[in-house]
Amino acid sequence: MLEHGGRLRAAALRWGIARERWLDLSTGISPWSWLADRAPPISLDAWQRLPEDDDGLAEAAAAYYGAAALPVAGSQAAIQALPRLRGSSRVGVLAGSYAEHALCWQRAGHAVIALDADGIDAAVDTLDVLLLVHPDNPSGLVHARSQLLDWHTRLAARDGWLIVDEAFVDATPALSLADHSQRPGLILLRSLGKFFGLAGARVGFVLAQDALREALAEQLGPWTIAGPARQIAMLALQDRGWHAQQRSRLHEASARLHELMADAGLPADGGCALFQWHRGDQAAALHEALAVRGILTRLYYAPAPSLRFGLPSSEAEWQRLAEALVGRVATRRFDGCAKVMAGRDPPYDRITP
């Protein structure tokens, strides 16, 4: 199993700090869950009976995404299954991107090629599958839609696939390719985990041509999503007013985090509405220094050391992070790190090319 963020029980054990005392910034999950301060009734039937796939969830998703969508048990379920739908393929992934993709394609016997952002275009015509997380996790890298569609066209001409994991796109819907998802060979993964703050529900969607959605449904088998999760997901997808409110507060919080990190001498090298990302040789030490203060971030070792920060929500959380970063960490312990990183001023999202 790969390591992931959000393992708060493991962190509690490792650093000897009780689970409830942590400020967990180790995931890209919104601190504002759609379910917060809500208690929609969940029927006993939803727990007792087998979930029925004609319960309206697919329709609610189609209305939200503007495209036909196959419900899956989190986009992870699709990540596991898609590699089994192709014969041996050359699969390009962005170096350093969310590692489950590469792992699952490798495990299924495909050849996985790690690409630099600048090398994607030159590699496309040598690939069978190009797999991008968009915005990328953790780098936040985004591409122009026209660029993505060009790559898709070149791949599809040879029966290739462009898979775009849009787990973090909901706050910036203009970046999504949902409106093109009926094109052969274009496969989009969506999730209710991050933007909706419903990672525990295990609900995601695959937007793709009918035939591919059907093949994937066969591969995944029946009843993959819990009944209560289907009910909650349906309500969340239909709550248009909340979507707008959520987009706005996520952008605001992400910009504030960007600024706070810059003030602490730890400027972000990328990010999106749900996290900011900082590269630096001191990443592991900074991760440790924050952890001993009960602040969990997500540490990456490869391809270069880096840290991803999720969003604080309450003023108390902002204060706690600011004190840890600016007061104790940056100036006292990580002065060297702060100086090394200074002078960089990346845009909120990096756009290529």
Place this chain on the structure above:
Amino acid sequence: MLEHGGRLRAAALRWGIARERWLDLSTGISPWSWLADRAPPISLDAWQRLPEDDDGLAEAAAAYYGAAALPVAGSQAAIQALPRLRGSSRVGVLAGSYAEHALCWQRAGHAVIALDADGIDAAVDTLDVLLLVHPDNPSGLVHARSQLLDWHTRLAARDGWLIVDEAFVDATPALSLADHSQRPGLILLRSLGKFFGLAGARVGFVLAQDALREALAEQLGPWTIAGPARQIAMLALQDRGWHAQQRSRLHEASARLHELMADAGLPADGGCALFQWHRGDQAAALHEALAVRGILTRLYYAPAPSLRFGLPSSEAEWQRLAEALVGRVATRRFDGCAKVMAGRDPPYDRITP
């Protein structure tokens, strides 16, 4: 996709009877859910955060089963994944048994051989995998534990597997092989769907040797079970007093159903604590006659026509079924059918050999 019971929305459309007016006997799910009349608090964290596999669910399962157990998203998840853990194999299944097993092994490229109950013993030494549902679904067929262990020993000697789907065993725990589940090549599937009446939670368990559980966990990937479902499952597994009460009322109801069917001239050809099963050429007509009265049963066409009846619970439901079976169906329309089936008096469970 295979057809399954419990598709009440589809039934509502097909027979023009509103969903809430059906008596659904088409599944083997207990009509008494562990969650009925309970409202255990589910934390917002369970919905919002990624589920953590060190939350105590595996320990609660180990205490209930008396053996190490890997939590999976319903035993169906294991049914889909196990065929991917073996090279090309000869897999014996009981003819007419729960069809998802054969489908998933076939789809993964294995050779599936349908066996009659009397032919299992002779076939074992020619198989790589023997797959039994125990008690069988829908026939209720059970085997002596010593017989199962003998088959397992012969298979394991050639690196073969005995897979036993124990989805319906909880009411008769003495039939389970859980206490032997650390033997190499013995794999047991358990589920909270039927006995606990929690089919919508999508929680099941795999009992097997450590190495196999680990390989399966890798195959399934992270976060397959919804956080709220993990919380409910843990509580249900720990509720010992309820387990005893549930076993007792399931046996009582199943015996009553057995008697009611016999009185209606539709004697059961098998069953277990959660359902009774009737074979007969008129099965399709009987299914239809019950459905037009809003009673949904599970119809099987192969290998021979048969009907599976789940358990009614309230007196009103018993009355409704009795009237449909005895009053209208059996004596008026299915006199012929009743006579054909008369004279058979199978035991509650069939035991081979």
